[in-house]
Amino acid sequence: MARSTGKDAQALFHSLRSAYAATPTNLKIIDLYVVFAVSTAFIQVAYMAFVGSFPFNSFLSGVLSCIGTAVLAVCLRIQVNKENKEFKLKLESIYRHKVLSGISADAERDLPAERAFADFVLCNLVLHLVIINFLG
Amino acid sequence: MAARNLSGFLVLVLVIAICEAAFVFHPITDAHRSAALDLFTPLDGSFSSLEEAYEALRSFEILGIDKKPDIRSTTCHSVLETLGSSSSSPKDLYHALRVNGILKCEVKEELFEGIVLSLKAIVSSASSLLEFYYSIGSLALIKDQSSNANVLLSDAAGVFRSIKALSQSDGRWRYGSNNPESSTSAAGLAFKALAGVIALASSEIDQAMLGTLKNDISKLFDSVEKYDDGAFYFDEKVVEAHEHQGPLSTTASVVRGITALADVTSGNIKLPGDKILGLAKFFLGIGVPGDTKDFFNQIDSLASLENNRVSVPLILSLPATVLSLSKKDQLKVKVNTVLGSNSPPLTVKLVRASRSGSKDGSIIESQDLKFDKESDSHFLDLPKTVDVGKFVFVFEVVLHDSELEKVYATGGQTQVPVFITGFIKVENAEIAVLDSDLGSVESLKKLDFAGESIVLLSANHLQKLRLSFQLTTPLGLAFKPHQLVEKLVRLQVFLKLRHETKVDHIFVVGNSGKKFEILLDFLGLVEKFYYLSGSYDIELTVGDTVMENSFLKAIGKIELDLPEAPEKAPRPPLQPVDPYSRYGPKAEISHIFRAPEKRPPKELSLAFLGLTFVPLVGFLIGLLCLGVNFKNFPSSAVPATFAILFHLGIAAVLLLYVLFWLKLDLFTTLKVLGFLGAFLLFVGHRILSHLASSSAKLKSA
Numbered sequence: 001m002a003r004s005t006g007k008d009a010q011a012l013f014h015s016l017r018s019a020y021a022a023t024p025t026n027l028k029i030i031d032l033y034v035v036f037a038v039s040t041a042f043i044q045v046a047y048m049a050f051v052g053s054f055p056f057n058s059f060l061s062g063v064l065s066c067i068g069t070a071v072l073a074v075c076l077r078i079q080v081n082k083e084n085k086e087f088k089l090k091l092e093s094i095y096r097h098k099v100l101s102g103i104s105a106d107a108e109r110d111l112p113a114e115r116a117f118a119d120f121v122l123c124n125l126v127l128h129l130v131i132i133n134f135l136g
Numbered sequence: 137m138a139a140r141n142l143s144g145f146l147v148l149v150l151v152i153a154i155c156e157a158a159f160v161f162h163p164i165t166d167a168h169r170s171a172a173l174d175l176f177t178p179l180d181g182s183f184s185s186l187e188e189a190y191e192a193l194r195s196f197e198i199l200g201i202d203k204k205p206d207i208r209s210t211t212c213h214s215v216l217e218t219l220g221s222s223s224s225s226p227k228d229l230y231h232a233l234r235v236n237g238i239l240k241c242e243v244k245e246e247l248f249e250g251i252v253l254s255l256k257a258i259v260s261s262a263s264s265l266l267e268f269y270y271s272i273g274s275l276a277l278i279k280d281q282s283s284n285a286n287v288l289l290s291d292a293a294g295v296f297r298s299i300k301a302l303s304q305s306d307g308r309w310r311y312g313s314n315n316p317e318s319s320t321s322a323a324g325l326a327f328k329a330l331a332g333v334i335a336l337a338s339s340e341i342d343q344a345m346l347g348t349l350k351n352d353i354s355k356l357f358d359s360v361e362k363y364d365d366g367a368f369y370f371d372e373k374v375v376e377a378h379e380h381q382g383p384l385s386t387t388a389s390v391v392r393g394i395t396a397l398a399d400v401t402s403g404n405i406k407l408p409g410d411k412i413l414g415l416a417k418f419f420l421g422i423g424v425p426g427d428t429k430d431f432f433n434q435i436d437s438l439a440s441l442e443n444n445r446v447s448v449p450l451i452l453s454l455p456a457t458v459l460s461l462s463k464k465d466q467l468k469v470k471v472n473t474v475l476g477s478n479s480p481p482l483t484v485k486l487v488r489a490s491r492s493g494s495k496d497g498s499i500i501e502s503q504d505l506k507f508d509k510e511s512d513s514h515f516l517d518l519p520k521t522v523d524v525g526k527f528v529f530v531f532e533v534v535l536h537d538s539e540l541e542k543v544y545a546t547g548g549q550t551q552v553p554v555f556i557t558g559f560i561k562v563e564n565a566e567i568a569v570l571d572s573d574l575g576s577v578e579s580l581k582k583l584d585f586a587g588e589s590i591v592l593l594s595a596n597h598l599q600k601l602r603l604s605f606q607l608t609t610p611l612g613l614a615f616k617p618h619q620l621v622e623k624l625v626r627l628q629v630f631l632k633l634r635h636e637t638k639v640d641h642i643f644v645v646g647n648s649g650k651k652f653e654i655l656l657d658f659l660g661l662v663e664k665f666y667y668l669s670g671s672y673d674i675e676l677t678v679g680d681t682v683m684e685n686s687f688l689k690a691i692g693k694i695e696l697d698l699p700e701a702p703e704k705a706p707r708p709p710l711q712p713v714d715p716y717s718r719y720g721p722k723a724e725i726s727h728i729f730r731a732p733e734k735r736p737p738k739e740l741s742l743a744f745l746g747l748t749f750v751p752l753v754g755f756l757i758g759l760l761c762l763g764v765n766f767k768n769f770p771s772s773a774v775p776a777t778f779a780i781l782f783h784l785g786i787a788a789v790l791l792l793y794v795l796f797w798l799k800l801d802l803f804t805t806l807k808v809l810g811f812l813g814a815f816l817l818f819v820g821h822r823i824l825s826h827l828a829s830s831s832a833k834l835k836s837a
Contacts, residue, residue: 025762025763025764028762029759029762029764032755032758032759032762033755035751035754035755035758036751036752036754036755036758037751039750039751039754040748040751040752043744043747043748043750043751044744044748046744047741047744047747050736050740050744051736051740051741051744052733052734052736054733054734054735112824112828112831112832113828113831114824114825114827114828114831115824115828117824118820118821118824121786121820125786125789125813128790128793129793129796129805129809132793132794132796132797133796133802135797
């Protein structure tokens with residue numbers, strides 16, 4: 001029973017891995033970035049657990065900076081992911097006027113990744129302005 | 137309490153000492169000269185009135201001050217103005233002429249002649265004493281200042297009689313015929329005016345009239361008042377509030393009058409020598425007045441006394457009335473005139489010297505003092521038999537030229553109190569603790585006052601403390617209080633016990649024959665000591681005016697063991713707060729700051745700093761594993777430039793954030809961020825739209 005469970009887990013893990021291998025590279029980069037941000041936040045939390053939260057605002061800034069940028073990265077990933085049909089359909093209404101104006105609807109249906117990236121950069125800059133202000 | 141009594145007593149002793157010092161009169165010294173320069177200071181180059189100008193100039197002249205303020209031009213100007221004006225009163229003319237007498241302004245002879253005519257008219261019609269005084273005084277001044285003016289009075293006898301008519305039977309004068317009150321200073325003015333009349337008389341004044349005048353003077357001197365120290369002075373009997381003149385100005389007025397009179401009658405009027413000397417002492421006894429009027433009155437009167445032709449007072453003074461035996465001081469005596477100039481050749485005789493307040497015979501009798509030309513003083517070595525104490529020395533001045541004795545007033549014998557001080561030896565000093573019931577000595581210690589050693593004793597309330605010592609004078613006699621009893625100046629011997637809590641008790645050490653001894657029975661003193669056990673400091677004070685080595689010495693400590701205080705025992709008094717402590721520094725205010733938070737060790741924090749870089753490194757390694765490349769980087773020039781600028785812009789914003797963290801404030805940061813943001817927006821839009829279009833093309837293709 002235990003062996004089969006181990007095998008099943010192994011099989012599950014394996015299938016997950018193979019499924020993930022099919023993910024496009026740019027999404028993998030974003031995933032890696034999220035992991036980087038969250039683990040940095042985790043290290044800071046660990047530091048606080050060890051030592052104490054004395055400069056509490058600094059601690060908050062550090063952790064929130066990481067969490068915030070991770071969330072923004074996740075948002076970026078949602079927008080960039082081509083398989084997110086639902087997200088695209090929603091956007092369709094926004095672009096309807098462009099469809100009416102005769103531009104190829106098919107081409108516009110893909111949200112430009114660059115636009116999402118610009119949002120990501122802008123949001124990160126605003127976030128870090130606040131973070132730096134709060135850092136003290 | 138006891139301490140306050142003691143200090144009050146010492147003040148009293150000092151006051152008495154100062155009062156007695158005033159018995160010795162000193163002639164005018166440089167103190168007066170510097171005071172004159174301070175007092176008489178002209179405002180803007182001139183004095184407010186000619187009267188003040190005269191007082192200043194005359195004082196400078198008498199004191200022989202050369203460095204006087206230059207007021208000649210302005211003062212002469214107002215002198216000429218006053219003399220030239222027809223509306224000037226005799227008083228104004230009098231002051232102007234007096235100033236002119238000193239400054240010698242250039243006054244034309246015709247001016248004098250006009251003034252003389254109007255003054256003579258005033259003299260013949262005058263009814264009040266002041267009119268006579270000022271007009272006759274002015275005429276007498278013109279007589280000295282002008283060679284041509286005919287100032288002589290044809291009806292001198294008539295004027296003399298009209299002034300004399302104002303005199304009273306007691307020698308005083310009235311200011312006018314309709315003013316019934318008589319005044320002493322008016323008498324002085326009258327004498328001065330009469331002296332002027334005699335000087336201005338064209339014919340000799342009748343001797344009978346002068347005889348009545350002599351009578352007036354002697355009557356006036358009957359009313360002279362006397363101080364204990366031998367000073368004579370005149371004072372007004374009736375004090376009028378609006379015109380009160382103090383003894384100083386009254387006496388000055390009389391002195392000026394009688395000396396002027398004595399001068400013009402050239403010896404016909406005799407003045408009693410001792411009274412003249414007494415008047416001189418009165419003026420010298422004031423010291424240095426702080427008021428210009430008083431100063432002038434003092435100096436001017438002394439000058440008239442010094443320069444009169446009848447009797448010049450000679451003042452005998454001692455530079456020091458405290459003579460030290462241990463320093464072998466000489467007895468020094470100076471004899472000067474009142475203004476400090478040298479006396480004629482004379483011998484000072486010490487008639488006798490006796491202990492003050494005792495009936496024992498004199499210690500020195502009839503000794504002549506030797507004269508020392510260099511210091512211009514007479515001196516005498518004190519004989520060996522003189523012991524410490526307070527003495528009265530009686531001096532007599534004998535002039536070498538017996539003819540001069542008529543001219544100088546020496547005042548017979550002069551008594552001067554003299555202190556002779558010396559080193560008093562303390563002998564056989566011992567302190568002992570005795571048992572109360574038997575009186576047996578428990579512990580006895582010798583005291584040595586020369587050294588610094590202190591004794592340590594201990595006692596309980598059933599024991600007694602005894603302190604005894606002897607004082608011997610330089611001659612080897614016992615130094616006893618009764619030798620010195622003179623009013624309140626006496627030997628002071630006190631024993632002070634001071635507890636650790638600063639509560640102190642003072643005891644007067646009694647004298648029994650040869651010995652000073654005090655016996656403290658602690659049983660009777662327990663309540664006085666407030667039942668305070670513990671260590672007491674013992675201090676001994678021995679002092680006297682003639683004791684050169686008066687001392688206050690800590691002689692030791694005594695450990696007292698007193699019984700417990702009962703319920704109702706009096707509490708020790710609170711120590712008085714030092715009044716000066718109010719002005720002292722206040723206690724420092726310490727500010728309380730929040731204690732800094734506990735910081736972790738530095739290594740731990742640095743380790744975690746390193747740890748936070750681990751995910752970054754992992755991220756970079758992950759990127760390499762994924763095979764990230766820059767192939768998508770635009771290859772053509774313009775988009776590449778925009779791409780680089782875009783990345784530089786982001787880097788610049790991040791750098792700005794770092795600067796904001798380190799030193800900039802929010803407003804500066806936002807301003808710069810505004811520019812950077814606009815730039816970033818522009819280049820970002822260009823590069824990203826370029827990328828979007830190229831990827832769209834790729835897709836469509």
